[in-house]
Amino acid sequence: MRLRFTKMHGLGNDFVVLDGVGQAVELTPAQLRYLADRHFGVGCDQILLVEKAGRPDVDFRYRIFNADGGEVQQCGNGARCFVRFVHDKGLTSKREIRVETASGVIVPRLEADGQVTVDMGPPRFEPADIPFVADARAVTYVLDIGQPVELSALSMGNPHAVLETCNVDTAPVAEWGPLIEHHVRFPERVNVGFMQLVHRRAIKLRVFERGSGETLACGTGACAAAVAGMQRGLLEREVEVQTRGGRLTIRWDGEGHSVFMTGPAVTVFQGEIDIP
Numbered sequence: 001m002r003l004r005f006t007k008m009h010g011l012g013n014d015f016v017v018l019d020g021v022g023q024a025v026e027l028t029p030a031q032l033r034y035l036a037d038r039h040f041g042v043g044c045d046q047i048l049l050v051e052k053a054g055r056p057d058v059d060f061r062y063r064i065f066n067a068d069g070g071e072v073q074q075c076g077n078g079a080r081c082f083v084r085f086v087h088d089k090g091l092t093s094k095r096e097i098r099v100e101t102a103s104g105v106i107v108p109r110l111e112a113d114g115q116v117t118v119d120m121g122p123p124r125f126e127p128a129d130i131p132f133v134a135d136a137r138a139v140t141y142v143l144d145i146g147q148p149v150e151l152s153a154l155s156m157g158n159p160h161a162v163l164e165t166c167n168v169d170t171a172p173v174a175e176w177g178p179l180i181e182h183h184v185r186f187p188e189r190v191n192v193g194f195m196q197l198v199h200r201r202a203i204k205l206r207v208f209e210r211g212s213g214e215t216l217a218c219g220t221g222a223c224a225a226a227v228a229g230m231q232r233g234l235l236e237r238e239v240e241v242q243t244r245g246g247r248l249t250i251r252w253d254g255e256g257h258s259v260f261m262t263g264p265a266v267t268v269f270q271g272e273i274d275i276p
């Protein structure tokens, strides 16, 4: 099967984006892993598949697959690239787009300066909604990974654990990331964020992503870390999140409100690939 693709990134979190409107795309997990492979395929953290809307109240549907071939519910940097992609391909001229994802409708908007703001919907904290095994909802939990670690647990449509660290550069991302990702108390696994407080309006963040490993940036991870910091009383309502790939602005007005994420989306190149 030969497929046209576009390589994109949001702050270095990179994507192979497939137009499922203009071409038929049906890929097995092994074929998705091949596409994502940095040596044998194109190489990316996630694959995004843009499809026609499946219902009348949305403009498109988009699906997200991690580098390990697993389909997931949400992707913040991907949502910004999705908007850039449908505009560049002439699939829509709307600046504000309603898009169906596996975890509900999100509403990204292309700004005049080329940045994209995404209404990511409200965060969810009930353990069953994350999902996370706990007796009751709490601001932080203690998880045993051979030693006790304190973390926030929440859903941005996908599951996130957020730990506070005094220095992201020396945080044990590669060691603790997989232990927490696969911990029995996260039955669908989890994305693991390591957040360093810079001041009340800025944090530094590294994220070990479920199904992809550490990425240069994670949009939903940035939303989750900002919300966790606000819930802990450490942050104001709007914060700058400094990732290894660049900066995002996150705004959240509190429980029941949507999280808004603003940042760039970049097209790198386009091509065709034969998939065995």
Ligand SMILES: N[C@@H](CCC[C@H](N)C(=O)O)C(=O)O
Pocket: 013, 045, 046, 064, 066, 072, 073, 074, 075, 076, 077, 078, 158, 159, 191, 209, 210, 211, 212, 215, 217, 218, 219, 220, 221
């Ligand atoms: N990079 C993404 C998140 C992609 C999905 C995640 N790895 C998961 O498994 O939930 C982002 O920018 O949010």
